[in-house]
Amino acid sequence: MRIAKRIMAFRFEIIKKDPSTRARLGRIETDHGSFTTPAFLPVGTQGSVKSLTPEELVEIGVEAILGNTYHLYLRPGYETIGRLGGLHTFIHWNRPILTDSGGFQIFSLGSLRKVSEEGVAFQSHLDGSSHFLTPEKVMEIQRVLGSDIAMVLDECVPYPSPYEYVKVSVARTSSWAKRCLHVRHENDPALFAIVQGGVHRDLREKSVQTLVELGFQGYAIGGLSVGEPKSMMLDVLEWTTPLLPENAPRYLMGVGTPEDMINAVMLGVDFFDCVLPTRNARNGTLFTSSGKISIKQAQYAEDSRPVDETCGCYTCRHYSRAYLRHLYLSKEILSSRLNTVHNLYYYINLLAGIRDAIQRGRLLDFYQLHASCHGSEPQVDCQSG
């Protein structure tokens, strides 16, 4: 196990391209197995995809997950995880793990952080303790965690931000990416760069150009889904993906809704992570083949049907809407579990449908069918996050 670890395998293979869009069907191979793309990676913020076991994730069809460096760095600490055999062993997940760099969380801290060319100083949201992360440090942390795919430290700016500030952040993100490359070890995780540039085409282009010249194993598109209009997100993808190398995977960070993902796949994105399905689940919002429903509504009080009669998940096979409503109103822990199983199954199944459509060269048909199904219940807003 430890010997195998020293020869880090990472490979991205494109299996098929959709004839009518930029979508690609592919496979990413890592030391901990492979996952097919387009893919959705559930978020295991603190070393747990909230409420579920690894076996349940596998049963749902999850092939890879994301861990948050910021949270794990603060608690229980990356050195602790390292001494306990790495993140995979610690959390009992032996498939691919992507770790973010902590950048997004740190930049979300607002007044608790201070950025400089050297790195970013911040105070823990847990206990107020002071920390300083640099590009080199986040490489060390992700190395010790034993991640399969590591991300560079980046500066993620909110929307809207002044052009001049976005320009500075793009330059800083490129400079930090270069420093990450400089401290790579032979047995390190695969390293992905992060394209920034807000909603400015020239800055996005500049960001891509610099990062691609440096050369990474994959490219993430960051700084989206931070408050900008949906159409702007699609514009940014429209501009960005053609400039990225064909043979490297493209990762759209923190996105999104089912519709966001379908649109992004058609624009050439290979995988996603997002807390939406898991967080929505805990809040009682469930995805169905005809739109979202809020399980707490009184109309479900005696509804013996499953959440979605077309769904094959554990929750839909065994429980009624009435029971799920009861568990939600009663604040039962099982509510979060059953809802999370359903929502993740919906997401994983959606991505499987997308891959199948690409395989058959029919992604546009899939897109249109999805859009029309979700229009069938007009009271449901499929577009909102």
Added chain:
Amino acid sequence: MRIAKRIMAFRFEIIKKDPSTRARLGRIETDHGSFTTPAFLPVGTQGSVKSLTPEELVEIGVEAILGNTYHLYLRPGYETIGRLGGLHTFIHWNRPILTDSGGFQIFSLGSLRKVSEEGVAFQSHLDGSSHFLTPEKVMEIQRVLGSDIAMVLDECVPYPSPYEYVKVSVARTSSWAKRCLHVRHENDPALFAIVQGGVHRDLREKSVQTLVELGFQGYAIGGLSVGEPKSMMLDVLEWTTPLLPENAPRYLMGVGTPEDMINAVMLGVDFFDCVLPTRNARNGTLFTSSGKISIKQAQYAEDSRPVDETCGCYTCRHYSRAYLRHLYLSKEILSSRLNTVHNLYYYINLLAGIRDAIQRGRLLDFYQLHASCHGSEPQVDCQSG
């Protein structure tokens, strides 16, 4: 299914008696299958054994569970559950369910309830709404829930209570038990009476005598584990069980610790329910073969061992104390799940050990071995609840 329901099967069979104690190995048969005794029934207060699925309960070895009439009556309502096919269907549990009568919860409401000969008026802890439960009403509720074993409405007095008040409550409990019998339907659940009488030998004897004369399918011993010293609980059992019919099961309500259960089995008790293992789990207190541990302690921060190296539960097979501590401190939902799996497995396995010892005629040896193992870590208090 519905036709089978009309011929309610209930049978208690004694398989073997321990030669040195009053312990009995037995089996209780119901319409939803059987469970072996001595048994521990986890509590599914609001239609869920907190945090677990029915499949997990079965994997742990749980054969029967308890549901709380008080909670289910208030939310989602027994008529709703009835219209949805009964409690078994509603919660996806097709094995035996015992329902309490609501008496214990109502009497725990303190100033929110008012007892009379007719019944008990109380205000909901959820919304303050006013309700009135009678012996006849709790029979109807448990009938509609589709319980396998129903309990009579009883008056459970706190410890200590004035002798005269306990005397009145014993008379009322007997009178209410009689009224429950009078409204029985042919296809009703098995009906258990509840012996009361506080810590007064003459009142316990009086309670047993009246109830046994009325004749029930089983007898619960109530009003214990309500604050009285442990030795008093054992005294009450010592006095009570010899007066109960040999061929009816004896149920000690709301008890208890592992030690309580072993002692009570030796005094002739057949089964138990208690929130202790599940509630302790959620609070991070875990039972082990050498006593209880509090998983949040700093000593476990980098402890790669399972909770209990002799335990075969899912949690101990896959997770370290360090990870369980991390989940607990991070308030992750998975913490409650993994801890509950472990504690329930401990309880179920303990009862399996007790049954095996009775089968072999060696319960006293089992008792002594258990006591000595739990004395091996003097910093741990095995006796406290």
